[in-house]
Amino acid sequence: MNKKLYIETYGCQMNLADTEIVSALLFESNFELTNHPEEANLILINTCSVRERAEQRIYGRLGFIKKIKEKNKNLIVGIIGCMAERLKEKIITDYPIVDLIIGPDEYRNVTKYLEQVESGEKAVGVELSLSETYEDIEQFHSNGLSAWLPIMRGCNNFCSYCIVPYTRGRERSRSFNSILNEVEKLSNQNYKEITLLGQNVNSYFWNGKDFSDLIETCAKVNRNIRIRFITSHPKDLSEKLLHCIADNENICNHLHLPLQSGSSRILELMNRKYTYEHYYDLIQKARVIIPGISITTDIIAGFPSENEEDHKATMNAIEQIKYDNAFMFKYSPREGTLAYKLEDDVAERVKIFRLSEIINLQQNISKEINDTTVGKIQLVLIEGKNKKNPEQMIGRTDNNKFVVVENNEIKIGDIVRVKIINSTSATLFAKVLT
Ligand code: SAH
Ligand code: SF4
Ligand code: F3S
Numbered sequence: 146m147n148k149k150l151y152i153e154t155y156g157c158q159m160n161l162a163d164t165e166i167v168s169a170l171l172f173e174s175n176f177e178l179t180n181h182p183e184e185a186n187l188i189l190i191n192t193c194s195v196r197e198r199a200e201q202r203i204y205g206r207l208g209f210i211k212k213i214k215e216k217n218k219n220l221i222v223g224i225i226g227c228m229a230e231r232l233k234e235k236i237i238t239d240y241p242i243v244d245l246i247i248g249p250d251e252y253r254n255v256t257k258y259l260e261q262v263e264s265g266e267k268a269v270g271v272e273l274s275l276s277e278t279y280e281d282i283e284q285f286h287s288n289g290l291s292a293w294l295p296i297m298r299g300c301n302n303f304c305s306y307c308i309v310p311y312t313r314g315r316e317r318s319r320s321f322n323s324i325l326n327e328v329e330k331l332s333n334q335n336y337k338e339i340t341l342l343g344q345n346v347n348s349y350f351w352n353g354k355d356f357s358d359l360i361e362t363c364a365k366v367n368r369n370i371r372i373r374f375i376t377s378h379p380k381d382l383s384e385k386l387l388h389c390i391a392d393n394e395n396i397c398n399h400l401h402l403p404l405q406s407g408s409s410r411i412l413e414l415m416n417r418k419y420t421y422e423h424y425y426d427l428i429q430k431a432r433v434i435i436p437g438i439s440i441t442t443d444i445i446a447g448f449p450s451e452n453e454e455d456h457k458a459t460m461n462a463i464e465q466i467k468y469d470n471a472f473m474f475k476y477s478p479r480e481g482t483l484a485y486k487l488e489d490d491v492a493e494r495v496k497i498f499r500l501s502e503i504i505n506l507q508q509n510i511s512k513e514i515n516d517t518t519v520g521k522i523q524l525v526l527i528e529g530k531n532k533k534n535p536e537q538m539i540g541r542t543d544n545n546k547f548v549v550v551e552n553n554e555i556k557i558g559d560i561v562r563v564k565i566i567n568s569t570s571a572t573l574f575a576k577v578l579t
Contacts, residue, residue, distance in 0.1 A: 150176040151185035155202065156193025158342050158375065159313075160226055162284065162293040164191050167225065167252050169285040174256045182213055187221045187259070189245075192228035194308045196477035200228055204240075211242045221245060221262050225252070227312035231481075234269045243267075249298070249313050250274040253282070273314035280323035290528065290558055291338040292331050296324050296359065300344035302378065304405075305416040305483035306448065306476060309344055316344070321351045325362060332367040337526055337558055339363065340373040347381035357389040364393040369560075371526060371543070372396045376403065379427055380418045387434040398435055399545040402427070403443035407462030408455035411448050416483065421462060428466055439469040439544035446503055447476040447496030449487035456499050463506055469514055469544070471507045475500050508570045515546070515568035525550060525575065527559045548573045 150171050154164045167189065168178065179185055188210055193199040203224070214220045223245030224236050230248035237243050244262045247255060251270035258268035278298055286292045300309050301316040324341075331339055341360060343349060349356040356374075364372045372395055377386075379402055390396045402424075406412055409420040431438055444459060463471070475496045478489045491499075523542045531537035531549055538550045540561075548563065549572055555561050563575035 147175050147177040148186040149179040149184055150187050150189065151179050151182045152189045152191065153206065154191040155199060156191070156195065156227060158293050158340065159295060159298075159344070160191050160193060162295045162342055163226065163249060163252065165285045165287055165293070166279050166282055167191070167255060168287070169283055170252060170255050172285065174259070182210065183217075185213075185220065187223065188213070189223045189225055192224055192226040194227040194231045194312055194479070196474065196479075198477065203228055207240050207242065211240075214242050221259065223247060225249075227308070230271055230273070230312040231308060233271050234267075237267050237269070245269075246271065248273065250277045252279065253277070275315055276317060278317060278319040278323075280319045284327070286331065286334070286336070289334075290336065291526075292336050292340070293342055294324065294327055294331075294339050295319065295342045296346065296356075297343040297349055301348075302345060302418075303416060303483065305414060305487075306445065306479065308479040308482060311481055313344070316348065318349050318351045321354050321359060321362075324359065325366070328363045328366045328370075332370060335558070336370060337560070338371040338373065340375065342375060344376060345378040345381060346374050347377050347383065347386065355383075355385075357383065357385045360386070360396060361389050361393060364396050368395050370395060373399065373545070375401050377401060379404070379424045382427060384430060384434070387431050390438070391435045397543050397545065398438045399441070399543070400431055400438060401441045401443075402431075404459075404462060404466075405443060405445050406448060406451070406455065407459035408451070409458075411451055411455050411458075414450065414484070414487070415445075415448060421458065425462075425466070437544070439546070440466070441470045441545070442466075442468050442472075444471055444473045444503055444507075445476050446473065446500040447491040449476070449484060449490055451476075451491050451499075456502075460502065460506060463503065463510065467510050467514065468507065469546070470511055471503075473500060473503050473507065512568070512570035515570060515573060518546070518565045518573060519568055521565050522578065523548070523563055523565060523573075523575065525561055525563050527555055527557055527561060529557055542573070546573050547571065548575050550575050550577060552577045 192203050221244050225247045229246045246269040248271035250273050261268040297318045299314045299316040525540040525548050527540040531539050562578045565575050567574040
């Protein structure tokens with residue numbers, strides 16, 4: 146009989162893809178997935194360390210899992226992902242219900258570590274690798290419609306606030322052919338959307354081929370598949386890539402380009418290696434080369450030494466650029482990073498206040514931009530039923546806006562022409578055109 150695996154995933158899309166790699170490896174050892182932690186033989190939590198709060202959530206989950214383990218003494222509990230890499234065996238010391246710790250470059254050995262646990266020992270695998278890409282492992286794509294496809298691993302940028310280079314190690318690109326084979330396989334399986342993943346996709350490089358070469362080749366495999374990519378770094382985004390997006394109908398007109406701060410002084414302290422002027426120039430170019438492109442970003446409020454003037458520069462940048470959407474965070478000091486050595490001197494209440502100003506401003510802008518889409522015609526990829534109202538379906542536009550569609554006769558996976566009839570800051574509402 147098969148053993149049962151319950152796996153929860155936190156953090157970024159890279160972790161979602163890794164969960165599918167670990168699952169595939171465990172299927173080979175006779176595991177099958179379950180949605181019920183109570184009936185699992187193995188519970189894995191794929192974790193994120195990017196901010197303190199992300200880690201706190203995991204400790205909360207361990208409290209819940211402890212109760213399950215009290216009823217099922219044979220249950221194996223594993224922490225994998227970025228927290229495993231950052232904290233290593235310390236997690237087991239602090240939470241003895243944890244049996245297994247595996248970092249992002251050690252998944253290939255998951256079965257070996259499980260055997261170690263089954264023989265009564267705790268197991269810890271946290272070596273980072275310079276070459277591991279898992280490209281020979283057949284990732285278990287779980288959703289049937291839209292796939293996460295890692296094209297590289299790790300990060301060499303060392304933005305001063307960021308833990309990722311320490312939890313995921315050095316940057317390495319996956320071979321061009323293995324990515325292309327995967328896209329062809331997904332095309333044969335009738336996938337409708339593929340998102341190419343990397344911490345900094347613009348520095349993809351394999352045997353003379355760069356990211357533009359890669360994405361263009363992927364887009365040609367099947368023009369009916371939407372191709373997306375995250376994340377771009379403003380210091381490396383090339384005009385070649387912008388033209389490539391413009392020239393290929395099925396590469397989506399959406400750019401996620403994290404700004405982090407509108408103050409060039411703070412950007413320098415963040416080790417982002419660009420100024421606001423360089424960034425703004427890039428946005429202008431993108432909008433000329435790809436008319437109608439939607440642009441989203443990440444913002445951090447309250448980085449060490451950020452003063453009122455720096456904060457105003459961020460507010461002005463948001464106002465000037467008019468992002469379609471943004472992920473906005475309060476600075477969270479991460480031990481071991483360069484910024485950790487700087488004094489975390491922006492008072493908590495000031496961080497909260499600045500973040501709320503940023504969020505309010507962005508919400509108004511998102512609403513303004515979404516209002517301008519009312520009356521327009523868009524192509525929407527249908528992703529599922531609206532859980533709040535089964536008469537409606539949900540999906541996304543080419544430029545990554547979330548749409549509620551009033552019609553339950555269309556099917557998941559359909560790409561439908563709709564007319565936008567209403568909007569909020571987060572959602573468009575639409576009617577199908579026949
Ligand atoms: N490689 C991607 C994603 C990095 S993590 C990129 O470079 O864009 C996603 C976002 O989390 C970052 O863009 C940043 O805005 C935020 N982030 C990272 N470390 C943080 C920290 N210590 N405190 C607050 N936000 C942080
Ligand atoms: Fe972190 Fe910067 Fe690398 Fe993104 S580019 S993962 S923010 S170090
Ligand atoms: Fe989090 Fe690791 Fe991704 S720290 S954001 S899960 S790379």
